[in-house]
Amino acid sequence: MTRSSEGLSPELHSYIVAHSEPVDPVLADLAEETARLFPDHKGMQIGPEQGAxxxxxxxxxxxRSVVEIGTFTGYSSICFARGLPEDGTLLALDISEEWTSVARRYWERAGLSDKIDLRIGPALDSLRALPDDTRFDLAFLDADKTGYVDYWEELVPRIRPGGLLLADNTLSHGRVIDPEQTAPSVRGIRDFNARVTSDDRVTQVLLPIGDGLTLARKH
Ligand SMILES: C[S@@+](CC[C@H](N)C(=O)[O-])C[C@H]1O[C@@H](n2cnc3c(N)ncnc32)[C@H](O)[C@@H]1O
Known part of the structure; x- marks a missing residue:
């Protein structure tokens, strides 16, 4: 299973995936099971090259500490958790018990359960309920696109200086540059991109990987 990158031919995308770190059996099985269980939602997973x-x-x-907004069946959480040191932690936020029950099984199989703390509920509430002094080294935004600006405002103060924020789908399948596209999710991404660009607390780049991946470093 490969999810194509925005603006790339399927052939070129396959070439990129073939020349990136290979997808291991755990992630391959997770992608396959997600597609079987939730065929209408399988495109929500990050792509293999994004995972690498x-x-x-x-x-x-x-x-050492990562927060993920939007876990789904666990593909991206496994990719982040695998990059953490032995004592590293990932806080995973999602509203779906059903989708994250698949994630829990695959965290167990990948030997990552001890590193991952899953909280079910609206992510904004979960973030606001954290102790004031909770800090993260890296944040990943991949939930409802209309919430990105609010997540950003909650997260930036909680990122340590030099820490990173990553946001997926920041090209909205190319719709960001089409003025006729006015769906709330597209407007949410446009607002988010404008907010990040004007935020002098960070240095950022919008990478054309997958459906657009914005990477920002907090000063
Ligand atoms: C694009 S999927 C995440 C994909 C995941 N990062 C991966 O690579 O497999 C978006 C997820 O956001 C969750 N979500 C949507 N609205 C949310 C909210 N308000 N709070 C928390 N999670 C939310 C959905 O349940 C869904 O699992």
Whole structure:
């Protein structure tokens, strides 16, 4: 299973995946089971090359504490958790018991359950309920697109100086540049991209990987 990257031919996307870190049996089985159980939602998973990138980025940054907004069946959480050191932790936030029950099984199989703390509920509430002094080295936004700006405002103060924020789907399948596209999710992403661009607390780049992956470093 490969989810194509925005603007790339399927052939070129396959070439990119074939020349990135290979997908291991745990992630391959998770992608296959997700497609079987939830065929209408399988496209929500990050792509294999994004997975390889996020593991590498977690390792390169030396992140020890990661927060993920939007876990689904667990693909991205496994990629982040695999990049963490032995004592690293991932806080996973989602509203779906059903989808994250699949994630729990695959965390167990990947030997990552001890690293991952899953909280079920609206992610904004879960973030706001954290102790004031909770800090993260890396945050990943991949839940409801209309919530991205609010997640950003909650997360930036909680990221340590030098820490990273990553946000998926920031090209909204190309709809961001089409003025006729006015769906709330597209407007949410446009608002988010504008907010990140104007935020002088971070340095950012919008990478054309998958459906657009914004990477920002907090000063
Ligand atoms: C695009 S999927 C996440 C995909 C996941 N990162 C992966 O790679 O497999 C979005 C997820 O956000 C969750 N979600 C949507 N609205 C939410 C909210 N308000 N709070 C928390 N999670 C939410 C959905 O239940 C869904 O699992």
């Amino acid at each position: 990138f996020t593991t590498l980025l977690t390792q390169l940054s030396g992140a």
